[in-house]
Amino acid sequence: MQDPTPREKEPPKKVQLIAPSYYQRKDIQRVMFEFCKHRETVANFNNKFFAKRPDALDYPTDISNAAKQGATSFHCSEEIWENPLDINTDMTPDQYNEIKIGWDLLIDIDSPFLDYGKIAARLLINEFERHGIKNYGIKFSGSKGFHILIPFKAFPKEVQGEQTKDNFPEWPRLIAGYLFERIREPMNNEILGLTDRDKLKESGELISENFCPKCGQPTIKRKNYKYKCPDIRCKSELEGFTKKRVAMLCPSCNAKMDIVNEREIDFCETCKISTAKIEASTSNYGGSIREVKIEFKKEDTIKSTEDSVDIVLVSPRHLFRAPYSLHEKTAFSSIVITKDQIENFRPSDADPLKIGEPKSFMPESEEGEARELLLQALDWGRINKP
Structure with a gap:
């Protein structure tokens, strides 16, 4: 037809x-x-x-x-x-x-x-x-x-x-x-x-990546929690990826620590180092902060390039x-x-x-x-x- x-x-x-x-x-x-x-x-x-x-x-x-x-x-x-x-x-x-x-x-x-x-x-x-x-x-x-x-x-x-x-x-x-x-x-x-x-960000054109200062590989974002001992005689501080459901115990005086801050940091899965690890000593008892000598490199990439x-x-x-x-x-x-x-x-x-x-x-x-x-x-x- x-x-x-x-x-x-x-x-x-x-x-x-x-x-x-x-x-x-x-x-x-x-x-x-x-x-x-x-x-x-x-x-x-x-x-x-x-x-x-x-x-x-x-x-x-x-x-x-x-x-x-x-x-x-x-x-x-x-x-x-x-x-x-x-x-x-x-x-x-x-x-x-x-x-x-x-x-x-x-x-x-x-x-x-x-x-x-x-x-x-x-x-x-x-x-x-x-x-x-x-x-x-x-x-x-x-x-x-x-x-x-x-x-x-x-x-x-x-x-x-x-x-x-x-x-x-x-x-x-x-x-x-x-x-x-x-x-x-x-x-x-x-x-x-x-x-x-800002216009590049809005359009999704701008991509920001951080790179590990040790191996040069791209890092991932992870949540990091900061704990502080409430005992004024101790004042110990800890940072880690774990958020304790019950309580984080102070390694110095065994008191229950308070979460005072949480933030997103850069973490290298290859080298197992993070922004937090570079910023402060691993244990950081007594709140002793190390001087930062190296940092994660930030690199901006335009998507269309x-x-x-x-x-x-x-x-x-x-x-x-x-x-x-x-x-x-x-x-x-x-x-x-x-x-x-x-x-x-x-x-x-x-x-x-x-x-x-x-x-x-x-x-x-x-x-x-x-x-x-x-x-x-x-x-x-x-x-x-x-």
């Missing part, structure tokens, strides 16, 4: 209206094709489905032809292959390595707020430069973040007898984790300065938005920008109808300029796991 109230056809989104003419631009085709060479490159059809994988671009005009068929964006791999079409899902890691030329380090700065993304991008670039890296690619993600790229050429071909190309995604993952560890604290501090602390450096993106055959590809939700282009353009960048700068001459996302790197970064990340990875 025919539906008496047929559904209305969904109106096309802005990105669908723009895509066919935008991808007709020869300069856009050229820059996208040059970057996507030797990469698995897959068309996305308005976030409804992707083209079958593996896929690759044979000619620049493949981009406009796909757009005519409804493609709205193009996504490519971090890995660089001899021939992407040789990829088979049944392959073992060793078989993948046989047809793999290398990989680029692609750091995805993902944040709910563009200003947070700008802070993360600037701090990451500062870290690159501290490690001797002068050449890197920067592009707008198309939404609220940035993609920063260090080409495979910048890394040493071999480290301690291991081929760099064969250590994907392990080594890029370590680099991303190492970099995030270095920028996390200054990034949180800058965001706290940018945003009202925890995922600002996307380590998940660094995974086998994961795809990221190709440079100058459109974004389905915003209809903006993933344009390439410079370091100096980050601070004043506005999403409207990526309006596909106003984009001028496109630039290459692939920088002219010097061979081995990212060696120090990789070595430091490997050292960090021996102790830490991202």
Whole structure:
């Protein structure tokens, strides 16, 4: 039976209206094709489905032809292959390595707020430069973040007898984790300065953690009770986690002690030390208080910055938005920008109808300029796991 109230056809989104003419631009085709060479490159059809994988671009005009068929964006791999079409899902890691030329380090700065993304991008670039890296690619993600790229050429071909190309995604993952560890604290501090602390608390964005001064592990909160001997000749004091149902007896005079205070303290389950233990001697008979020489370190974390450096993106055959590809939700282009353009960048700068001459996302790197970064990340990875 025919539906008496047929559904209305969904109106096309802005990105669908723009895509066919935008991808007709020869300069856009050229820059996208040059970057996507030797990469698995897959068309996305308005976030409804992707083209079958593996896929690759044979000619620049493949981009406009796909757009005519409804493609709205193009996504490519971090890995660089001899021939992407040789990829088979049944392959073992060793078989993948046989047809793999290398990989680029692609750091995805993902944040709910563009200003947070700008802070993360600037701090990451500062870290690159501290490690001797002068050449890197920067592009707008198309939404609220940035993609920063260090080409495979910048890394040493071999480290301690291991081929760099064969250590994907392990080594890029370590680099991303190492970099995030270095920028996390200054990034949180800058965001706290940018945003009202109380507003961050209200929105659930601000997370405060305390860390043990001995082992550095996060502490837990526990109730602590303070007892005082009522005998004026004794005046002994005790603190502990136990709340006696009947009475706490004074260890000095055996009198019943009074609860004079209860509070929440930090306790390290590993070292079995607490705020109270550091503040006073264990027995503290007669009320003798020790001078506090160490303290639990408090660290503020902005919730949305925890995922600002996307380590998940660094995974086998994961795809990221190709440079100058459109974004389905915003209809903006993933344009390439410079370091100096980050601070004043506005999403409207990526309006596909106003984009001028496109630039290459692939920088002219010097061979081995990212060696120090990789070595430091490997050292960090021996102790830490991202």
